[in-house]
Amino acid sequence: MEMGTVIGNVWATRKEDDLRGLKFLIVEPEMPGRTPAGAPFVAVDRIGAGFGDQVLVTRGSAASNMSNDFKLPIDALIIGIIDSIDVEKKEVNDRG
Template sequence: MEIGKVIGNVWATKKDEGISGQKLLVVNIMKNRQQKKDSLLVAADITGAGIGDLVLVSKGNSARQAVGDARIPVDAAIIGIIDSLELQESDSKEDGGT
């Protein structure tokens, strides 16, 4: 799972029948220490998330299972809305820093 923030909606009039009725949202996935920048993806929403929400995103087969059918052509799904997030800064010696 990854954490991201919903930043937009996607509307597509022409699409695979398998995703008809799916709410599609643009999610900005938070970067980790190895990445230089955040990344965007489109995810099927099964939680009722909206713009500005922090969300949990599942990818691959887990995402397809979450939307209800492993044959649906979905690569990412929003599977949770985060109510609160607490992060602890790591000690620079433990993460290889100086």
């Protein structure tokens, strides 16, 4: 999953029929320290994320697993709103 921040909304009246009622948010991908890490993209949200929230996003066809019975043609889904992140200085374990 990618970390990112919700920076906007997209409206599209004319769309694939199966996608009516879904909320589309613009997410800017970020490094753990919240510096930008790539081009913003659009993700479906159904857990109530909003402007400025730091979120976890599943990208690719796994996003369509939001429903197992009927797969939607979506490629990004906000799966969590991040409470906190812990990053430790990398300390390489001995191998082997």
